[in-house]
Amino acid sequence: MAEETMSAFFSDKPVYRFAPSPNGLLHLGHALSALLNHDMARTANGRFLLRIEDIDLARCTPEFEQAIYRDLAWLGLDWERPVRRQSEHFGTYHAALDRLTEMGLVYPAFMTRGDVKAAVAAYEADGNVWPRDPDGSPIYPEDDRHRSETERQQLIARGLRHAHRLDMRKALDLVGHPLAWTETGDGGRGQIPADPAAWGDVILSRSDAPSSYHLSVTVDDAAQGITHVVRGLDLFEATAVHRLLQELLDLPEPLYHHHRVVLGKDGRKLAKSEGSTGLAALRDQGLLPGDIRRMVGL
């Protein structure tokens, strides 16, 4: 089918996606997300896409990617091909970063994770409390934001590795109005006020990866025409950053549905390293896809 005919054919259908990172084996939490996306797409007579979020080239492997296809097929899911793999679209993320840079909203950030940790520890040694983002990570210090252009060029010329960060204050000033998103999930419904400032100057590209989660997820949801983002409540607050990037880059706004997170026996979020809740391990124990549905409460 020609591309225009295909987009006309698909144009009014809702589009859902499951977007795992191949940096470990899928567990019950991923199963809930994938099954929900798939079921909601089917109920709405919509499309179900799979996206491989593999911008972290150091931690993502082809073996884990193959395991994702195997586990999802075993669950009985079917998704459209070709699958979008983020590692094949670095040019697209770079173009988005360039656009934000031209808008004067991006600066080179030279502090390593260790530098930030040390700055926070020094500040907190006096009994002060360094501000944290909604995930509990320290807000990035302001030093790099205040450097002059000459100083930035000198540091880059010296070969200092750097990331790129969004100047949050400037970005919010440019947008000039409060942001919100439409939510239908388990964390409150209706219009949710977005607070991107709570994240500080978010990272847009890393020194060891040519994009960041926030930038690539926002660009890809638009590129794939995603109309419904269905994902875990652990990403609820991150939606504020995605709404801001959509606004800055003139991208459409999908509807959001953040679902409950599957917890382990210890009451904590499942980690990819926990083999006992891994789908492959459960399959090897003789469990069936229907058992997995029951275990995640579907």
Ligand code: GLU
């Ligand atoms: N790749 C992300 C993860 O595995 C999910 C991104 C999203 O659904 O927005 O946690």
